[in-house]
Amino acid sequence: MDTPLIEIDDVSVFREQTQILREVSVRIPRKRHTAVLGPNGSGKSSLLKLLTRDFYPSVEKRGHQGTVRILGESEWEVSKLRRQMGIVTPALDYEFSFGRTGRMTVSEAVASGFTATRLKEFGPSVDHTMADAIDRAIETVQMSDLRHRTLDTLSTGERRRVMIARAIVHQPKIFVLDEPTNGLDMTARAMFLEILESITMQDAMTMVLVTHHLDEIPPAMNHVVLLDCGRIAFDGPKSEGLTATRISSLFRAHVDVDARADGWYRAEMDRG
Numbered sequence: 001m002d003t004p005l006i007e008i009d010d011v012s013v014f015r016e017q018t019q020i021l022r023e024v025s026v027r028i029p030r031k032r033h034t035a036v037l038g039p040n041g042s043g044k045s046s047l048l049k050l051l052t053r054d055f056y057p058s059v060e061k062r063g064h065q066g067t068v069r070i071l072g073e074s075e076w077e078v079s080k081l082r083r084q085m086g087i088v089t090p091a092l093d094y095e096f097s098f099g100r101t102g103r104m105t106v107s108e109a110v111a112s113g114f115t116a117t118r119l120k121e122f123g124p125s126v127d128h129t130m131a132d133a134i135d136r137a138i139e140t141v142q143m144s145d146l147r148h149r150t151l152d153t154l155s156t157g158e159r160r161r162v163m164i165a166r167a168i169v170h171q172p173k174i175f176v177l178d179e180p181t182n183g184l185d186m187t188a189r190a191m192f193l194e195i196l197e198s199i200t201m202q203d204a205m206t207m208v209l210v211t212h213h214l215d216e217i218p219p220a221m222n223h224v225v226l227l228d229c230g231r232i233a234f235d236g237p238k239s240e241g242l243t244a245t246r247i248s249s250l251f252r253a254h255v256d257v258d259a260r261a262d263g264w265y266r267a268e269m270d271r272g
């Protein structure tokens with residue numbers, strides 16, 4: 001059997017006396033695109049930070065320390081690990097919006113995904129194969145016309161699409177997105193979701209999407225993890241996780257959930 005891409009085993013994380021993740025265990029095999037859903041402060045970003053090695057499992061009072069294995073390994077040099085993953089976070093988007101990083105062109109920024117670097121001086125020397133991959137990634141996010149523009153001249157929606165191209169240019173096995181539609185208007189969001197949908201359908205990378213919004217989970221993403229106060233409240237098939245009962249309990253509100261025929265979900269708060 002294939003080694004799972006991600007195995008988190010009995011991990012707790014404490015920060016400043018507060019326990020922000022509680023005995024979390026999650027296993028994500030290849031091709032199991034997974035949405036991590038939960039209310040504000042439930043620990044979604046902290047879970048992703050375990051994957052990117054921004055957070056490590058804490059040692060608990062009884063001496064126990066959980067493990068995080070990525071591609072079968074628990075010891076990773078952070079820079080090497082980042083090259084195995086595509087990552088899109090609001091913080092990264094911000095970093096690419098100004099200063100020397102913001103003055104990179106779309107093509108240069110996408111090329112920097114090969115080395116997981118943030119400045120063109122540290123970027124790769126681009127050979128033919130890489131140039132083709134850069135073109136394909138830029139096409140996937142529908143940015144070919146703007147490829148020579150610098151990032152600081154792009155709208156948030158356009159820059160976010162460039163971040164996707166940068167994250168996938170080297171065809172990583174794992175593609176992680178943290179609330180990627182934050183700050184996008186209706187049209188930019190719809191376009192962004194269409195791009196995510198096309199990437200999940202290719203199945204080349206396994207996507208882990210952190211979101212508050214059920215209606216952002218692409219149809220081909222069939223697995224959900226529900227996080228509640230740092231604990232896993234559910235981990236399983238989307239059709240069983242995204243029920244009105246579970247979602248209402250998670251968000252402490254009456255929520256109607258509609259599984260649509262096209263595979264997308266809609267949720268609406270029942271204010272009655």
Ligand SMILES: Nc1ncnc2c1ncn2[C@@H]1O[C@H](COP(=O)(O)OP(=O)(O)OP(=O)(O)O)[C@@H](O)[C@H]1O
Nearest residue numbers: 015016018020038039040041042043044045046047
């Ligand atoms: N570095 C830190 N130091 C102290 N507390 C932290 C730290 N990082 C996160 N927390 C706390 O851990 C909890 C979970 O935070 P996290 O950002 O993972 O939640 P989230 O589900 O991603 O929230 P949101 O949806 O609002 O982004 C919050 O109560 C937060 O204040």
